[in-house]
Structures are given as C-alpha cells and as structure tokens.
Amino acid sequence: MTNSIKRLAPFLLMGFVVFVISACSNGNEGDQSADEASVWEQIQEEGKLVVATSGTLYPTSYYEEGSDTVTGYEVEVVREMGKRLDLEVEFEEMGFDGMLTSINSGKVDLAANDITNTEEREEKFTFSEPIKYSYGTAIVRKDDLSGIKSLDDLDGKKAAGASTTIYMEVARENGAEEVIYDNATNEQYLRDVSTGRTDIILNDYYLQTLALAAFPDLNITIHPDIEYYPNNQAVVMKKDSGELESKVNETLKEMKDDGTLKELSEKFFNGADVSVEPDLDIEE
Known part of the structure; x- marks a missing residue:
C-alpha cells in the first residue's frame, strides 16, 4: 500500500x-x-x-x-x-x-x-x-464471503451504507437489513464488516478497490461473483x-x-x- x-x-x-x-x-x-x-x-x-x-x-x-x-x-x-x-x-x-x-x-x-x-x-x-464509467460490487468478509453467494442471499443480512444511495436501494430490494451511517469514513464501514457487525457493503467498484488498498489487514474482500448495475457519472x-x-x-x-x-x-x-x-x- x-x-x-x-x-x-x-x-x-x-x-x-x-x-x-x-x-x-x-x-x-x-x-x-x-x-x-x-x-x-x-x-x-x-x-x-x-x-x-x-x-x-x-x-x-x-x-x-x-x-x-x-x-x-x-x-x-x-x-x-x-x-x-x-x-x-x-x-x-x-x-x-x-x-x-x-x-x-x-x-x-x-x-x-x-x-x-x-x-x-x-x-x-x-x-x-x-x-466516469463503473459498476456495483460488494465488500464482504474474506474468510466466508459473509455467507453470501449472490444478491439473492441478502435476505436478513446487514448491509452498511447511506439510506439514499442507489446501492442501499439494491440491498433493500433484496431483503437486506439496513445499517445506516451518517457521513462515516470507509474505515468504519470496512471494520464493521470485518468484525461481523455488518455483512456487506454494496458500492462502486473503483471506490471499493481503493478502500481495500487502504486497509489490507482487515478481513474483507470484494466478492468474486457479484457484479451488477453498470452506471456512469x-x-x-x-x-x-x-x-x-x-x-x-x-x-x-x-x-x-x-x-x-x-x-x-x-x-x-x-x-x-x-x-x-x-x-x-x-x-x-
């Protein structure tokens, strides 16, 4: 890093x-x-x-x-x-x-x-x-992928984010429990997934790769099989x-x-x- x-x-x-x-x-x-x-x-x-x-x-x-x-x-x-x-x-x-x-x-x-x-x-x-062109990915725990294989497995899982984002809307539509943060840094988001307080963060691919690079010691990874919502800014x-x-x-x-x-x-x-x-x- x-x-x-x-x-x-x-x-x-x-x-x-x-x-x-x-x-x-x-x-x-x-x-x-x-x-x-x-x-x-x-x-x-x-x-x-x-x-x-x-x-x-x-x-x-x-x-x-x-x-x-x-x-x-x-x-x-x-x-x-x-x-x-x-x-x-x-x-x-x-x-x-x-x-x-x-x-x-x-x-x-x-x-x-x-x-x-x-x-x-x-x-x-x-x-x-x-x-800018991008797409959605998901940060989960590295050791067990937070028990998630696809977006269909979000029912009952705790998704971290802000309530008004498109990504939280995706989580909500797939049955996830929202854990809302108010202007939090990525360190707080990522550490909570790592420790199990939450299970998943849905967000932009490029932002998530940079976030992971900043905290390589946390028990987190980008899910290898979840790619969705192509978008542009x-x-x-x-x-x-x-x-x-x-x-x-x-x-x-x-x-x-x-x-x-x-x-x-x-x-x-x-x-x-x-x-x-x-x-x-x-x-x-």
Whole structure:
C-alpha cells in the first residue's frame, strides 16, 4: 500500500446518491430559450463557474494531507474544463443532499461529485457526457464471503451504507437489513464488516478497490461473483441548460479525445482509466 493511500484513508467516503424534487419548468418556450442564453452569458460576464462538490470523497473530491486546496478526479476535470473555457472555477463545498437543490436554486452552475446518471435524475437535471464509467460490487468478509453467494442471499443480512444511495436501494430490494451511517469514513464501514457487525457493503467498484488498498489487514474482500448495475457519472447542471450544456460537452469531448481524461483518471484511480466503459457482461 502506498503512503499516499494510507494518508488519505480517513477521507475515503462511500459514494452517495441523492434524489431531489425537480424545480418547476417554465412553460413558455421562448422565455426558456432566453433564460438558457442568459445563464451562459452571465457566466461569461462574471468570468467564473461555480461548482458544487464535497471535498470529502476520495478520489473524486478531497484534500491531500497538509493542503488547503481541494483536488480529486472530478475537481481537476472541472478545473481543466474551466481553463479551456477561459473561466475561473469556484468550488462550493457542501453535503450531497444540497448539491442538486443548489443547481436548481441557481446557487451553483454545476455539480461534480461522482453523481450517478439515472433515468429519474435525467427528468430533473441535465447530465454532461459521462466522465466516469463503473459498476456495483460488494465488500464482504474474506474468510466466508459473509455467507453470501449472490444478491439473492441478502435476505436478513446487514448491509452498511447511506439510506439514499442507489446501492442501499439494491440491498433493500433484496431483503437486506439496513445499517445506516451518517457521513462515516470507509474505515468504519470496512471494520464493521470485518468484525461481523455488518455483512456487506454494496458500492462502486473503483471506490471499493481503493478502500481495500487502504486497509489490507482487515478481513474483507470484494466478492468474486457479484457484479451488477453498470452506471456512469457526469457533471450535473440545471435542466435545459442550453449553451452551457453545449460548452461543457464540447470541452469534455476535447479532453477525452486528447487523452486528458485518461491521464487524470490514471492519476487518481491507481492507473485505471475510468473514462472508458468496462468490457464486462454485467447484470443490469
């Protein structure tokens, strides 16, 4: 295990997924087009993008030890995007529950924090082109796989996580007993599985591999036979963002084509390229 992962272990947090009520849409199509244009024009006039992020989700958005500057995969993606758009980027740090509501209220222009693209969210918000592809896995005890062979065996098992995540929804649908944590670090999550206080953690594959690397001495592993829920994460903005959406997507495409996304991914995900879809036959 590298020293950098050891130092950052306390900041490892499970990826949360938030569902919020959509703001009312404007019924006048002409006025809406004018509003879309004015959003981008206002951003240009002010010379900055205001972006919601957490500052606590390694390796997406976090602080390195001894630094007072937020960094991480999506933070640096947005920084580079701002540079190419000739805009300053100002990060507003907040909890997951506030990010999407802050977009609709106009407090921020974008949110970047490993936010999963779902059909329900697409009805309420605009998502950029994906900047990360992943899928769900499960952390269980190494010695007995927590007595679990597949998701069908979760009935009565204790699943650790946050109540609003997609992954907890999967656990709930399969009969697991929820053990809810409030903004806990991965060390607490992982140690509780290791000691038997809980049985399983359902979450993002890449986040779980980094979590395991940070705590190699615990009696935990990624289940060898559980892969599910292929998904992608993107930069989020207000519904019908017009020219802002176009500028964001054009810039992200440039960054993907010239290898910048790959380079940033490999830096923050221990050599893995999360900007490409994994070639796996994963259960939907």
